[in-house]
Amino acid sequence: MTPTPATAPLLAPGDRRKMATREAYGEALLALGRQNENVVVLDADLSGSTKTKAFSKAFPERFFNMGVAEANMVGNAAGLACMGYTVFASSFAMFAAGKPWEQIRQSICVPELDVKICATHAGLTVGEDGKSHQMLEDVSLMRVLPHMRVIVPADGVEAAQAIMAVADAPGPCYVRLSRASTPLLFSDDYRFQIGKGAILREGSDVCLAACGVAVAAALEAADVLAASGIEARVINFATIDPIDVQLVAESAARCGAILTVEEHQIRGALGDAVAQAVVRNHPVPMDMIGMDDAFGQSGTADELLVHYGIDGASIAQRAQTLLRRKA
Amino acid sequence: MSLTQSRIEEIQAAAHQVRVDVLRMVHAATCGHPGGPLGMADFMATLFLEHFNLTPANRLAPDRDRFVLGNGHTCAGYYALLAQKGLIPREELLSFRKFGSRLQGHPHRNLDMGIDFSTGSLGNSLSVAAGMALGARMRGYDSRIYSVSSDGESQEGQIWEAATSAAHYRLGNLTVIVDFNNIQIDGHMRDVMNVRDLRDKYDAFGWHATDVDGHDVQAVNDALEAAHGVLDRPSAIIAHTTIGKGVSFMEDQASWHGVAPNDEQLAAALAELA
Secondary structure (H helix, E strand, C coil): CCCCCCECCECCHHHCCEECHHHHHHHHHHHHHHHCCCEEEEECCCHHHHCCHHHHHHCHHHEEECCCCHHHHHHHHHHHHHCCCEEEEEEEHHHHHHCCHHHHHHHHHCCCCCEEEEEECECHHHHHHCCCCCECCHHHHHHCCCCCEEECCCCHHHHHHHHHHHHCCCCCEEEECCCCCEECCECCCCCCCCCCCEEEECCCCEEEEECCCHHHHHHHHHHHHHHCCCCEEEEECCEEECCCHHHHHHHHHHHCCEEEEEEEECCCCHHHHHHHHHHHHCCCCEEEEEECCCCCCCCCHHHHHHHCCCCHHHHHHHHHHHHCCCC | CCCCHHHHHHHHHHHHHHHHHHHHHHHHHCCCCCHHHHHHHHHHHHHHHHCCCCCCCCCCCCCCCEEEECCHHHHHHHHHHHHHCCCCCHHHHHHCCCCCCCCCCCCCCEHHHCECCCCCCCCCHHHHHHHHHHHHHHHCCCCCEEEEEECCHHHCHHHHHHHHHHHHCCCCCEEEEEEECCEECCEEHHHHCCCCCHHHHHHHCCCEEEEEECCCHHHHHHHHHHHHHCCCCCEEEEEECCCCCCCCCCCCCHHHCCCCCCHHHHHHHHHHHC
16 A cells, blocks of 8 residues: 655745745746856846846846847757756746747757746736736646646745756756745745645545645635535645656545646646546546636736636535535 | 868869769658758858868867758758768668658757757747857857758748847857758749848848858858858858759759659769769
8 A cells, every 4th residue: 555645844824925936936046046057047028027137137147138039039048058058048928838839849848958948927817917918828838748847836935946956857847937926835844846746735535636826725725625524635736747647646546536726728737637647547536627718817816816716715616516426 | 261172172072972962862762852952062061071160079079060950851961961071871871761760851969960959940940059159159169150041941030030139149159051042842932932132131130141152162161261250240141052953953943842853863863963
């Protein structure tokens, strides 16, 4: 029998100050620049927003602003990687993953180069900018690419660790970061590992599998469910590709039902990655929360998450519905 | 510096061998792109024999020159020159495009064979070459970064993004040779989508830009040497060529962009080149 994995260390709810994962990215990149002189950073005229600006000021000789030209940024990143550099390239997720997808495929993934696409302002929580800037397809687009690892940190602590981890993992990586300030969940002794999911709360009635900003909502949902006597296991799948197949299978066996939650189209991303692992290893009823074949709209991050059902109450309700399908 | 007559003849002989190899390779593959590499053979041979410093011994040296073939579909000629430089065994050339071959239908990065980058999707290459040039300068290498592009590839918007940033960052170690043969798959470039005067365009983007007869070995060599002397901006050499050069029935024919010769056509072509 597989031993039950330990739960990850969380901050007490009262200690969860807010911080955007892009802020953590900027701080981590600066620290990385001090440790590793092989790190080069590119941005496409959004360094103030993506938070690469701190690196650009500290290491101007290792920072290149490529202007509003993301395809060219990706190609230059590939060329710099050919010269032995570890290259971080940033823009908003819409323009970092959507616009230059073919360049990422041909020039980074095919030759397996050491380029890290760190995309900020992903998902609904971009908020007021609306559908043109709410990138809801990036995880799907990146996940289908061979050699590309896809990471969606749940909070600032995990984002900082993920940046250090991808710098030490040669080859292509995509890190999805957010604009909105969200609660810090993990205490400092949390340890992120590429490819490993983390159990945040133990339970065996249903498994809530989330990533990114949806993780905090999944934890809230578990509280709501607990009030009705339902114990949910909550998992943070920060790495979407490669998904932690062993933890998915073990969770399916333990809980008998899995509900995925993500700030993304439900086609192609976390929901699909978990579903593939489930049907191949231990089929159980599943449901997926996210954008169901729709674009977003303007609004605050919180308004949008509630409207599209990515909040504690909505997740709990969907979990109750899913539980009726359990054998 | 003027090349000696005997050196010019050596380069012309190398270009001739490229043409023969390309025809045999594409014929053996029963598919591929013969026209482009025939047209590019003279400037490619000049670049590879006289300037591009790749050798079997230095193929992994960090400070070697780099080469990126933007119009990756013309790779038969590239592979033939890598064979002449000792990076690919000659007997491997006829495996071109076949299952299991290292000589893929479009180049795949393989430093052991001296192939610096994976190409084939038009428009992507100049950005990569510019990134290599940035990196070489940061490393303090004397490396020169060469890229070959084409008039058809110049229809891709990313080429002009790369042209903008390479000039902005004053990449004097970057040289692009543009194969200007006025042919693309669907016909004559001027009819399909006219890119007009590329020397003027590169000049306007802040590059050192020159026109040259792409079949004149001495002129191509002069243009490359002039490019090396320009340190404060990248250089573009617009090489005017005839697609299918050397085989009369292939010259200036869009139909020979991407079709293999049959047995009779191969024999006729080789007889013309003999």
